[in-house]
Amino acid sequence: MAVTKAASLADDLVQRFEEQIETGEMPVGSRFPTEKDITETFGVSRTVVREAYSRLAARGLLVSRRGSGAYVPDGAQYRAFQVTAEEVGEIDDVLKLLEMRMGFEAEMADLAARRRTDADLAALRHALDAMEESSDVDASVAADAAFHAAIASATGNSYFLRFTQFLGVRLVPSRRLYLQGDDPVQHQRYAHTINRDHEAIVVAIEAGDPVAARRAARRHIEKSILRYRTLKESR
Template sequence: MAVTKAASLADDLVARFEERIDRGAMPPGSRFPTEREITEDFGVSRTVVREAFARLAARGLLVSRRGSGAYVADGARFRAFQVTAEEVAEIDDVLRLLEMRIALEVEMAGLAAERRTDSDLAAIRAALAAMDDSRDVDASIAADAAFHAAIARATGNDYYVRFTDFLGVRLVPSRRLYLHANDPATHRRYARAINRDHEAIHAAILARDPAAARRAARRHMTTSLKRYRALRDAGAALRDPDGALSA
């Protein structure tokens, strides 16, 4: 569905107010400009302003007080953490995301080694087998995501599961950077390299060795960082040939 001009203008207005709130220029409890002030300052219609206010309210950033106006919500600075697909637009963005994931993946692997059950091990092995059997990019992406999700569940900590689900395959750096030609031989080499890392993590979790699991997870994530740094240094772009962000 095409984006209307009004919707695009509302998007821009929402982004402007979110930026002001995030940097503290509009602290919780402060009053939003009136509709009239915004239409004059930004050159938009009242329809656009009302649409932007509705979106800000839906995100928990704005509260309306009858007869008084619109105010920044008390919890606006503490809204849920988000990383959208649009934010992961360049290799440097992916590198920052991977740096964050190192701490997450390392600790998940250690806890999984301490707490895993037989069903957790079965799920991890199933993901390993799926990666080994994968014959195309989409299958390897799904197997990779399933492996990390199984480790998250093995921690026994639902917050790890929820955060891993939030990251999802759309934010896991795209294997298409290596495989967009979909060459079967290239795909097999890459899938095997990933699975060697995964198998080392699985072996440590199986042995109930938290220290070894953390080391294996750190090696795995550090290797991913090195790959993407090499791509950045080579001037590779994080977009498919048609311009769409890789999933």
């Protein structure tokens, strides 16, 4: 479905207010501008403003008080945190995200090795097979996301899974930075390289060895960082 102009304008307003809340420019208790003020300032319709405010409310960033207006609620500055696809569209941003993931992925693999079930191991093996068989960007992205989600699920901690799913879609642009074009051979070669790292993690988890699982997960991210640094230097 095509994005309408109104939807795009609402997105712009949402992003503007999210940034102001996250940076503290609009602290807790701040009153949002009225619909009339926004329509006059930004030249948008009241429909656009209402759509933007509806999205902000759904994200817990806006609360309406009857007869008083809309305000920034307690804790909104923490809920405002986002990592958008646009923010990881450049190699430097991808590297920063990978650095952040390193400790997270290592701890997740450690816990998975301690707590995994037979169903978890089956899901990990299924994701490995899907990655090996992938021949395009979309298929490899889906398989990679499924693999990390399976590790997260194996921790038995739902917050790991939720955060992994949040990061998963943000990693799609980084994959597209690395895999340009539609060459099936290139995609398969890349998938095989990634799967060697994944295999090492799975073997450690299957063995119930948290130390080896942590080491393999950390090494996987380190090698990803090296690949993107090399790509950056080659451009």
